[in-house]
Every structure is written in C-alpha cells, then in structure tokens.
Amino acid sequence: MKELFPIKQVMGFIFSLVLTAVALAVYFFDMSFTAGMTILLVTAFIQAGLQLVMFMHAGESEDKAHIYTNVYYGIFIAIVTILGTLLTMVWGYV
Amino acid sequence: MKIDHSLPLEYSTQENQMKILGFWIFLGAEIMLFATLFASYFVLAPRTGSGPAGSSIFELTPVLAETILLLTSSFTIGLAIHAMRLGRTKPMLVFFGITLILGLAFLGVEIYEFNHYIHVGAALQTSAFTSILLTTLGTHGAHVTFGLVWGLFIMIQIKKNGLTPQTANKSFIFSLYWHFLDVVWIFIFSFIYLKGMM
Numbered sequence: 001m002k003e004l005f006p007i008k009q010v011m012g013f014i015f016s017l018v019l020t021a022v023a024l025a026v027y028f029f030d031m032s033f034t035a036g037m038t039i040l041l042v043t044a045f046i047q048a049g050l051q052l053v054m055f056m057h058a059g060e061s062e063d064k065a066h067i068y069t070n071v072y073y074g075i076f077i078a079i080v081t082i083l084g085t086l087l088t089m090v091w092g093y094v
Numbered sequence: 095m096k097i098d099h100s101l102p103l104e105y106s107t108q109e110n111q112m113k114i115l116g117f118w119i120f121l122g123a124e125i126m127l128f129a130t131l132f133a134s135y136f137v138l139a140p141r142t143g144s145g146p147a148g149s150s151i152f153e154l155t156p157v158l159a160e161t162i163l164l165l166t167s168s169f170t171i172g173l174a175i176h177a178m179r180l181g182r183t184k185p186m187l188v189f190f191g192i193t194l195i196l197g198l199a200f201l202g203v204e205i206y207e208f209n210h211y212i213h214v215g216a217a218l219q220t221s222a223f224t225s226i227l228l229t230t231l232g233t234h235g236a237h238v239t240f241g242l243v244w245g246l247f248i249m250i251q252i253k254k255n256g257l258t259p260q261t262a263n264k265s266f267i268f269s270l271y272w273h274f275l276d277v278v279w280i281f282i283f284s285f286i287y288l289k290g291m292m
Contacts, residue, residue: 004177004185013169020161023284026292027154036292044284048277055172055273061105063115074122078129085133 012054019043019050102179103262110263117267121274128278131230135286138222145221148290151214153207157287160203161279167196168276171269178265183257187249190265193272194245197238204235227286234282237275244268 023043026036052058058067097106105111139148174189208228211217216224248268252261 003180004173004182004189006176009169009172009176012172013165016165016169017162020165020283023288024158026288031292033292037289040284040288044280047280051168051273051277051280055168056270058118061111061114063111063118066115067118070119070122071125074125077126078132081126081129082133082136086136089137 008054012050016047016050019047097259103257103259104178104266106259106262110259113263114267114270117270121270124274124278128230128233128281131226131233132281132285135226135230138226139290141222143221143223145224146214146216148223148227148286151211151216152287152291153210154291156203156207156210157283160200160207161283163196163200163203164276164279167193167200168273170196171272175266175269178257178262181257183252186257186265187252190245190249190252194242194249197242197245197272201235201238201242204231204238208232230286231282234275234278237278241268241272241275245272 020043023040025031026039031039052071058064058071061067096108099106105114170189171193174186174193177186177189208231211224211228216227218225218228245268248261248264252265255261
C-alpha cells in the first residue's frame with residue numbers, strides 16, 4: 001500500500017494545497033492591488049511549475065530539451081499576447 | 095515494433111515517444127489558446143454595462159470546492175501513473191476512477207455555479223464581462239467534460255487489454271492532459287476569481 005503513495009507526490013500535493021491557502025490571503029486580508037497581484041502571480045506560477053515538473057514528468061525522457069523548448073515557447077507567446085493586449089487596450093497610451 | 099524494456103511501458107516504442115512529444119506540442123498550443131482567452135478577459139472584465147460585476151456574483155465556497163476537487167484529482171491521476179509504472183493494474187484503475195469521479199464532481203459544482211450566474215442575471219449575453227467570463231470558464235469546463243469521456247474509454251481499454259505499450263501510452267498522455275487542466279484552473283482561480291473578489 002505504502003509504495004502506491006510516493007512521498008514526493010504526497011509532498012507535492014500538500015504543497016499545492018498550501019499555495020492555494022496562501023493565495024486565499026488576498027481574499028481574507030485587506031491589501032493593495034499591487035500586493036495582491038504579486039501574491040497571486042507568485043503562487044500561481046509556482047503551482048504551475050510544480051505540476052509541470054513533478055506531476056507531468058516534463059524532464060524525464062530524452063525528449064526533455066524539445067519538451068521544455070516547446071513549453072517555454074508556448075509560455076512566451078502567452079505572455080506576449082497577454083502583456084501586449086494589456087499594454088494596448090488597458091494600460092494604453094492615454 | 096521494437097520494444098525497449100529498459101524504459102517505462104509508455105515510452106517503450108519509438109511511436110510512443112513521438113506521441114508523448116506530439117502531445118506536449120499540442121499542450122503548447124493550448125497554453126496559447128487560454129492566453130488569448132485571459133487577454134480578452136482582462137480587457138473586458140471592467141465592461142459590465144448594466145450587468146453585475148465579478149465582485150458581486152463570485153462566491154468563494156463553490157470556487158474553493160472546485161479548486162480542491164481539481165487539485166486532488168490531479169494528485170490521484172499522478173498516483174495512477176505511479177501505480178502503472180509499478181505494473182499494478184488494479185490500484186491504477188482505482189486511482190483513475192477516483193480521478194474521473196472528482197472530475198465529475200468538479201463539473202457538477204461548475205454547472206451549479208453557471209446556474210447561479212444565470213439566476214442572478216449574469217448570462218452569456220448580459221455584458222462584455224459576462225460573455226468573456228462564461229466563455230473562458232466554459233472552454234475549461236468543456237475540456238474537463240471531454241477528459242471525462244476520454245478517460246472512461248481508456249479505463250475500459252485497460253480493463254479489456256491490460257497494461258500494454260499502447261494502453262500505458264494513452265494513460266500517460268491522458269495524465270498530461272489532466273494535469274494541464276489543473277494548471278489552467280489555477281490561473282482561472284487566481285486571476286479571475288481571487289482577483290475579482292480582492
């Protein structure tokens with residue numbers, strides 16, 4: 001039974017619950033928009049990295065370099081899309 | 095077909111390795127798909143027109159329930175893959191089944207939530223905000239729904255054929271998909287719900 005619950009994954013799961021609890025701080029405590037967004041950005045990206053490396057085994061095969069290149073590319077385009085949109089449509093040149 | 099026994103079953107043939115790499119490329123495209131939805135959401139979120147704003151319709155309890163259900167299901171599919179690598183078909187199927195049940199529960203809560211939104215006057219056509227909100231949540235929910243059907247069929251195949259290079263490969267790819275949906279949810283939870291209720 002014990003071998004079915006590897007300590008690494010159990011710890012990962014507990015850590016992801018802790019990150020969720022930390023993110024909840026922005027709901028329960030009064031804080032500035034900047035402070036809140038900083039907490040959310042940090043917890044969300046750690047959480048995503050945790051899933052990617054620990055649960056999705058992104059680095060275990062010989063295609064490791066291809067997989068990471070592809071994921072980084074996807075994330076790069078995602079960030080450019082989101083920040084570019086915010087820059088032109090929200091933050092703007094007003 | 096050449097089977098390399100030094101590798102886990104899901105990687106054991108050249109074709110299997112290519113399928114896993116191919117699926118990662120698909121996930122890269124999915125990251126970009128959700129990025130466009132988030133970009134639109136951030137632009138349209140303040141445009142509530144005569145409809146309600148996020149802060150007045152979001153409820154913490156169902157959102158937190160969805161988050162914990164999905165996080166736990168992501169953990170159990172990880173355990174299923176771990177059991178698969180130990181060659182333990184039965185525990186693997188149990189974990190796989192738990193994952194799908196948690197996914198179904200997630201979907202149940204999401205349906206309740208959508209029903210609540212429509213009830214309080216936040217339907218798809220109410221405002222730019224409600225449109226992009228329901229489109230983003232709905233795209234994620236549609237992925238979960240598809241995953242439930244896909245996962246069920248993989249379970250049936252494992253039941254019929256046991257763990258083979260093919261079924262192990264399909265299971266592993268399904269686990270990638272499921273973890274990815276959890277990652278997307280984390281961003282929805284943080285940047286749509288918590289940001290909206292801040």
